[in-house]
Amino acid sequence: GPNGAGKTTLIRLLLGLTSANSGSMSILGMEVPKERERALARVGAIVDEPRFFPHLSGKDNLRYIASARGKQSVKRIDNCLNRVGLSEKAKEPVKKYSLGMRGRLGIAACLLGDPELLILDEPMNGLDPAGMQELRAFISSFIGEGRTVILSSHLLDEVEKTCQYVAIVDSGKIVVQSSIAELAQRGKVQIIVSTSQPEAVSSVVSQVQGVESLAIVGETLVVTPLDNVDSKLLASTLNKYIITSGYDIFGLSIQLQRLEERFLEVTHSLGGNLGGSF
Structure with missing residues (x-):
């Protein structure tokens, strides 16, 4: 807490x-x-x-x-x-x-x-x-x-x-x-895309239906699907769109939200104090 x-x-x-x-x-x-x-x-x-x-x-x-x-x-x-x-x-x-x-x-x-x-x-x-x-x-x-x-x-x-x-x-x-497993499953699924051109790829990904948000972390693009979207199907669609647009992909994986991210989401929704240690 x-x-x-x-x-x-x-x-x-x-x-x-x-x-x-x-x-x-x-x-x-x-x-x-x-x-x-x-x-x-x-x-x-x-x-x-x-x-x-x-x-x-x-x-x-x-x-x-x-x-x-x-x-x-x-x-x-x-x-x-x-x-x-x-x-x-x-x-x-x-x-x-x-x-x-x-x-x-x-x-x-x-x-x-x-x-x-x-x-x-x-x-x-x-x-x-x-x-x-x-x-x-x-x-x-x-x-x-x-x-x-x-x-x-x-x-x-x-x-x-x-x-x-x-x-x-x-x-x-x-x-x-x-x-721990149940808490992570209640959190959002994320699709991790590794590419040498994350900014260019993000412009492609942002046009794909079913994407709630995306963020660039180094050479990695973190894509969050909408709650009602099949993450596996979306990952397959993203892979197809990115490759046909002429960009390389080093890796593509689906992962559950980490405990730290889930913690921040829960405490933020409750108006928790996110400053400093806890």
Whole structure:
């Protein structure tokens, strides 16, 4: 959702960090705040940047946290560090960790309790491409064990690669909720035409019936069909018109609207704040 939509507030409400003045909530089938203690025993969560003792090593920080949880948590320390890729840096003081490494250590701390549900607020902040790939792999393995991850992120490309379901929040309300695939299918189909003469080709395409809009992006022409038009038939027609007009085509494909484009379309229709991050 847009900046200020209520994503972090919702997470804080679920975790009992902020009090609700109306409505009802449940986690893993347990009503909160009535059964919060029992529910949160099966939840690991990171809200904002995780905090640690900077002079202690990553492993010693986990020892400190695990000591409050019991012997089973202490036994999980090495495995938790390994799962987030910090085994080799476990003995280094946290003050030498990068922002991304501290984020991974925060996830390791969440895993000490062997949670059924993991809630992560902006977990990809500070991660380089390799770190993002490792996080995706970890989330995949975690849900492969029959567990669940809920994450909030402004990196929609990563959300699309990582998540199976998405909810768009605006003004404190969930306005769209579905699988990634279903959300994309509700969006507009686009026909992508690659050519060395996009401006000239656009003049040809603009005369073809069934075209709602078109845009030039480098050597690519992005064509949006009207809602009631068969995109495959239109693509075939465009191919014919362009070639008979004497222009070359390097490629022609049909693709569904990306999550980022669909997000902007939904929030724009609701009058969402499209400026800055969200």
